[in-house]
Amino acid sequence: MRELKYVITDPEGIHARPAGLLVKAVKDFSSEIKIKKGEKAMNCKAIFGVMGLGAKKGDEVTLTFEGADEDAAYDAISKFMQENL
């Protein structure tokens, strides 16, 4: 399992548009990918869960990747987070 911690820098937080992009990005991988803020852990492949975190600028989120392509997913999503959130 790989784990990625990321502090949101986008002033609007994970709002609808980036949540959609994130879901689209993680769906390319077969690994189970979860996104967690505080105690709440959500399926990163479902847009309602991702938006439901209500992650704002300055919040730390933790993504976990588990499965055959977890390394590739980790690399791609790290890059995605830095560029978009």
Next chain:
Amino acid sequence: MEIYKGKSVFGGIAIGKIRVYRKGKQQVKRQRVTDTDAEMARYRAAKEEAVRQLQGLYEKALKEVGEANAAIFEVHQMMLDDDDYNASVEHIVCSQEVNAEYAVAATGDNFAQMFASMDDDYMKERAADVHDISERLLTILNGADSAAADAGEPAIIAADDLAPSETVQLDKDQVLSFVTVHGSLNSHTAILARTMAIPALIGTPLPLDETVDGRLGIVDGSAGVIYVDPDEATLAAMREKQQAEKQKKELLQTLKGKENITLDGQKVMLYANIGNIKDLATVLQNDAGGIGLFRSEFIYLESDHYPTEEEQFRIYKQVAETMGNKRVIIRTLDIGADKKCDYFGMEPEENPALGYRAIRICLTRPEVFKTQLRALFRASAFGKIAIMYPMITGIQEVRQIKQIAEEVRKELTEQGIAIGDPEQGIMIETPAAVMVSDMLAKEVDFFSIGTNDLTQYTLAIDRQNTKLDAFYDAHHPAILRMISMVVENAHKAGIWAGICGELGADQTLTREFLAMGVDELSVSPGSILPIRKIVLETDVGAYKAGK
């Protein structure tokens, strides 16, 4: 006549029949089903149809209101594909042996509830999106026609609130204005109204019944008012106001897409001044040739800490990409004791206008300056960024800046980070800079004259002090001579010179500036087309001869 006051989303006057828009709210009955597999198949077919409809709406919105506003329909498609949403529908259908309609309505309510209970206004509003997709599924499952009503004649649409899909489905030619009882400035309806540039009000306590429906109404967008059954005097006054606005708008529309060239062939660049990334839409709408002054200080003023390189980079990159191959001149940090950020820890000053500000802060706190320059150099790989330094008084400062910029460029290159080759220019806003502009011109790529400060420093008049208004002359010959001198010195050194202060938008001076050979005028977005009109009608040679 009844008058209702709301919050203005977009200005302008609309006069016409009011049509109350009623949602095709689907009635849902809970019914037992025996074949849950068949029911799920029915649900999946409805979902596919809904996704197909949303794709159509996305493409329609893309054409009408642009990619950023159309994106919501892409998000709606993803919501329909949401695993949790679909699992919930399936669970309700299979475990309770009920119809898909009931399962969709219940699921929609649950998910909407989740958003409505979040402590974030933006997220609260997403409950409307959930209702919107659920309603779409229900409409398809019920085999009813889409909720889009047909209008008959162009009307003022009054509604409780409008879902984004409802707004886009309305035939634009049939909509004079939107007036909603609910909704917020962030709602999609508000955003769309602004993009469509039609008058719109939200938060208007309008009764949606027969006292309004079908009556004559007037929406005064800028005043935030709707008149129902207006009296003759109001109607006449508003017709006149509408006519004046229409003529102005039509005239300006005919100027869109035209080159800024005088009758005798002299060209000038007309750029826009902006103070926030939110102004980008108006820059494009007004056909600006570029951005002549992007005031980067909003990034600092809106923050509670020194903005990081990443935070700044993202904003500069967005502007550069949005403007494509058009020039974007970003002015580096211009704050001081009058425009201050607490985290800078600035001490109060007797005389802030002559104090520790702008480039003076940057040169004494190179770490703050370098962070901004790194972000700017990186963003310049994504568009045509130019960097402009404010409050220059002499050549020493410029050399110091160039040295720091060179260090930044070297560091980024060594780190293998992509950068562009941004032009670097300076503001001419001190009398000292004017007097040595011949020397400065050899050091930089362009000049932009900041007439507000230049006037204040030259005439020794504090603009904040209203007692001095009688002594203030914006057209003082001293200022005009200075501008002329700066332009001349720029041209001698083969660089271009523009004006980005308020004087640049002064239409009584446009001909004079053209005669001086000013290469660029950077003005507020709304002033671009009126100035283009003057440029197109001017014969510079004849103007000079007639002086």
